[in-house]
Amino acid sequence: MHKKTDPTIHDIARELNISASTVSRALQNNPRISFKTREKIIALANSVGYRPNTLASNLRNKRSNTIGIVVPLINRYFFSAVISGVEEVAFKAGYTVVISQSNDLANKEISIVHSMLANRVDGLIISIAMQPTNYEHLKTFRKKNVPLVFFDRTVAEIDTNKIVVDDFMGGFRVTQHLIDQGYKRIGHMSGPQNLQTYIDRKKGYFEALLKNGISYDESLVVTNSLTSEDGKDAVQQLMNLPVPPDAIFCGNDTTALSSMIYLRDRGIRIPEDFGIVGFSNEPFSKVVSPSISTIAQPGFLMGQKAAELILQQIEHKDRSFKTIVLPTELVVRESSNRMR
Amino acid sequence: MHKKTDPTIHDIARELNISASTVSRALQNNPRISFKTREKIIALANSVGYRPNTLASNLRNKRSNTIGIVVPLINRYFFSAVISGVEEVAFKAGYTVVISQSNDLANKEISIVHSMLANRVDGLIISIAMQPTNYEHLKTFRKKNVPLVFFDRTVAEIDTNKIVVDDFMGGFRVTQHLIDQGYKRIGHMSGPQNLQTYIDRKKGYFEALLKNGISYDESLVVTNSLTSEDGKDAVQQLMNLPVPPDAIFCGNDTTALSSMIYLRDRGIRIPEDFGIVGFSNEPFSKVVSPSISTIAQPGFLMGQKAAELILQQIEHKDRSFKTIVLPTELVVRESSNRMR
DNA sequence: TCCAATTGCGCAATCGATTGCATTAATATT
DNA sequence: AATATTAATGCAATCGATTGCGCAATTGGA
Numbered sequence: 001m002h003k004k005t006d007p008t009i010h011d012i013a014r015e016l017n018i019s020a021s022t023v024s025r026a027l028q029n030n031p032r033i034s035f036k037t038r039e040k041i042i043a044l045a046n047s048v049g050y051r052p053n054t055l056a057s058n059l060r061n062k063r064s065n066t067i068g069i070v071v072p073l074i075n076r077y078f079f080s081a082v083i084s085g086v087e088e089v090a091f092k093a094g095y096t097v098v099i100s101q102s103n104d105l106a107n108k109e110i111s112i113v114h115s116m117l118a119n120r121v122d123g124l125i126i127s128i129a130m131q132p133t134n135y136e137h138l139k140t141f142r143k144k145n146v147p148l149v150f151f152d153r154t155v156a157e158i159d160t161n162k163i164v165v166d167d168f169m170g171g172f173r174v175t176q177h178l179i180d181q182g183y184k185r186i187g188h189m190s191g192p193q194n195l196q197t198y199i200d201r202k203k204g205y206f207e208a209l210l211k212n213g214i215s216y217d218e219s220l221v222v223t224n225s226l227t228s229e230d231g232k233d234a235v236q237q238l239m240n241l242p243v244p245p246d247a248i249f250c251g252n253d254t255t256a257l258s259s260m261i262y263l264r265d266r267g268i269r270i271p272e273d274f275g276i277v278g279f280s281n282e283p284f285s286k287v288v289s290p291s292i293s294t295i296a297q298p299g300f301l302m303g304q305k306a307a308e309l310i311l312q313q314i315e316h317k318d319r320s321f322k323t324i325v326l327p328t329e330l331v332v333r334e335s336s337n338r339m340r
Numbered sequence: 341m342h343k344k345t346d347p348t349i350h351d352i353a354r355e356l357n358i359s360a361s362t363v364s365r366a367l368q369n370n371p372r373i374s375f376k377t378r379e380k381i382i383a384l385a386n387s388v389g390y391r392p393n394t395l396a397s398n399l400r401n402k403r404s405n406t407i408g409i410v411v412p413l414i415n416r417y418f419f420s421a422v423i424s425g426v427e428e429v430a431f432k433a434g435y436t437v438v439i440s441q442s443n444d445l446a447n448k449e450i451s452i453v454h455s456m457l458a459n460r461v462d463g464l465i466i467s468i469a470m471q472p473t474n475y476e477h478l479k480t481f482r483k484k485n486v487p488l489v490f491f492d493r494t495v496a497e498i499d500t501n502k503i504v505v506d507d508f509m510g511g512f513r514v515t516q517h518l519i520d521q522g523y524k525r526i527g528h529m530s531g532p533q534n535l536q537t538y539i540d541r542k543k544g545y546f547e548a549l550l551k552n553g554i555s556y557d558e559s560l561v562v563t564n565s566l567t568s569e570d571g572k573d574a575v576q577q578l579m580n581l582p583v584p585p586d587a588i589f590c591g592n593d594t595t596a597l598s599s600m601i602y603l604r605d606r607g608i609r610i611p612e613d614f615g616i617v618g619f620s621n622e623p624f625s626k627v628v629s630p631s632i633s634t635i636a637q638p639g640f641l642m643g644q645k646a647a648e649l650i651l652q653q654i655e656h657k658d659r660s661f662k663t664i665v666l667p668t669e670l671v672v673r674e675s676s677n678r679m680r
Numbered sequence: 681t682c683c684a685a686t687t688g689c690g691c692a693a694t695c696g697a698t699t700g701c702a703t704t705a706a707t708a709t710t
Numbered sequence: 711a712a713t714a715t716t717a718a719t720g721c722a723a724t725c726g727a728t729t730g731c732g733c734a735a736t737t738g739g740a
Contacts, residue, residue: 008725018689019689019691020690020726021690021728022689023727024729032689033689037688051458052458052726053399053458055459055725057728059695060729074423075420083414084414087439097439097440098438099427099439114391117391118391118392118393120393120394283624284623358719365698373718374717374718374719392696396696396698399696399724400696400725401725402725681740683738684738685737687737689732690733691732691733692731693731698724698725699722701720701721702722703718703719708715
């Protein structure tokens with residue numbers, strides 16, 4: 001009942017009374033093998049259902065034809081869009097994609113990265129976990145000269161290819177937009193400050209205030225982990241200020257939504273009394289009511305670019321590292337649009 | 341500048357003047373190696389940063405410690421939840437997960453499955469593409485005796501482990517609920533009829549009508565691909581009937597939403613004039629307004645179960661195939677709730 | 681016709697880890 | 711002290727595909 005083991009090139013060689021080398025070369029269309037022999041070999045290979053053992057091949061060739069990707073959470077629109085993009089490009093180039101999620105836990109990330117290393121991935125694409133760490137595991141990657149690409153959440157102290165969105169301009173545009181809509185006291189909810197993305201969004205916020213001659217009020221800026229709960233708590237805190245804000249730029253759409261619900265439940269009209277803008281353009285931001293203005297990040301494109309970069313590094317051993325900054329786009333929806 | 345190659349057990353052996361076999365055994369905590377030798381070996385391994393080459397190990401052991409998962413689209417809440425579940429269980433068991441998406445294209449699915457086979461995955465977890473095919477590629481998997489688990493979208497003619505949600509009861513509950521809410525003419529929008537899930541949901545719909553003595557009206561049932569566009573078109577068609585429906589059970593949340601928007605734009609009040617229920621409990625269904633009633637499918641749990649099943653098959657070579665049916669839950673929200 | 685060039689293919693080592701069996705060293709038994 | 715056990719380690723083959731080098735056969739040229 002139990003199937004015999006898969007046929008190998010040796011089985012084919014024996015059957016045809018030739019050597020395994022010849023079979024191997026024939027299957028690779030090596031011109032050193034005559035047309036006749038090659039045809040015979042291919043015919044037999046097909047008829048016995050031969051499938052090359054990539055494990056053996058990869059061992060010999062010292063490569064796995066695999067690229068690893070690590071994200072904080074697979075089950076998040078932006079990240080799964082990136083994965084989709086990576087997967088598309090990699091698949092077309094004949095690579096397999098191994099995916100893992102860190103759950104934003106440093107320890108799991110370390111464990112995953114080591115496992116990928118042991119599996120000899122040809123390259124790694126990663127967006128680091130929120131939980132801070134010393135990044136030794138990623139430095140190991142660089143030391144071993146295994147191609148490494150950061151996307152979205154990067155590590156400044158590691159020199160390699162990086163792809164980010166223009167968080168600074170994103171933050172700037174959001175803030176300028178709120179100012180243009182006539183909001184006077186604009187607050188900001190930022191995320192963990194060990195992540196450059198959140199720092200840059202905040203910088204953009206400050207820059208816009210500065211450009212418009214608006215003085216900076218420390219009490220209007222809060223920092224948390226940007227969960228739904230955090231959003232509610234933060235906006236509650238802000239509204240209890242002696243002079244509360246009349247608009248807020250939230251670090252992501254999740255907090256924008258929870259803030260909006262909190263305010264609406266207290267009879268505050270959006271966008272008439274209060275403006276809200278999120279970040280990331282999660283699918284729900286478009287369909288909630290009022291719909292949420294936000295910054296669109298090109299996740300799928302980012303994945304494609306990341307895959308292209310890593311393939312270049314793998315195949316041409318490109319030694320020059322660049323940082324690609326993808327443009328962000330302000331999507332104005334109802335939650336901040338009171339001027340029309 | 342270029343780093344020398346990774347250290348192997350042979351390098352360690354040479355350094356300590358012992359054989360590679362001893363090193364290998366020591367690193368596996370084989371009791372045949374003395375405590376002293378083992379300590380020495382482990383110490384050196386750590387200091388030179390030794391990482392076993394899983395490719396070599398897997399080749400020798402004829403297994404890859406990898407399980408493959410194929411979904412129609414990574415970037416879809418339900419599927420990414422399943423992946424998340426699989427990943428969690430697999431990771432804990434020391435397995436790596438390789439993910440690929442078919443984009444609902446039969447050809448891509450075939451190509452992926454062959455690639456997984458060539459990569460010698462220890463098992464495959466798959467939800468098949470919408471586009472119909474003959475499933476030869478999956479039969480090959482069975483023939484080679486490689487563990488295979490279907491989830492959500494299964495293939496009836498292939499005998500193996502399967503995990504599905506109780507689509508029939510889901511469809512039944514939705515319909516009964518609409519009846520209980522006093523809706524009189526309930527339509528149904530179904531998906532591709534080569535997928536059992538959609539057939540079962542429809543069966544549940546019929547059963548509920550039957551149980552309540554409501555006669556079956558063929559014109560109230562439409563079939564399409566359940567895209568957003570399809571939803572709009574279908575509901576438009578239904579509303580043009582001589583006697584239009586006053587409620588609809590949509591095959592997924594996407595069409596429920598697009599239907600809702602279409603109707604709302606025409607001044608039809610939901611749920612007062614018209615009831616809508618979707619399927620899958622996509623995140624947006626909870627936050628849109630009115631929020632959409634739907635059927636919750638336990639995606640994460642399904643992934644965990646799938647991983648457990650495949651691990652059992654891989655490790656215990658379990659020969660008995662079962663079909664696990666996970667319960668569905670009706671989530672009543674605003675779009676169908678006019679009775680309270 | 682004879683030597684050179686070209687073509688077609690095989691030998692054997694290699695990638696790195698694993699493991700059955702053999703061998704040596706250490707300890708126990710009488 | 712001599713033999714029997716037991717413990718600790720080494721040898722060499724193996725997993726399946728790849729490839730540098732060499733050899734034989736065929737073809738070409740003078």
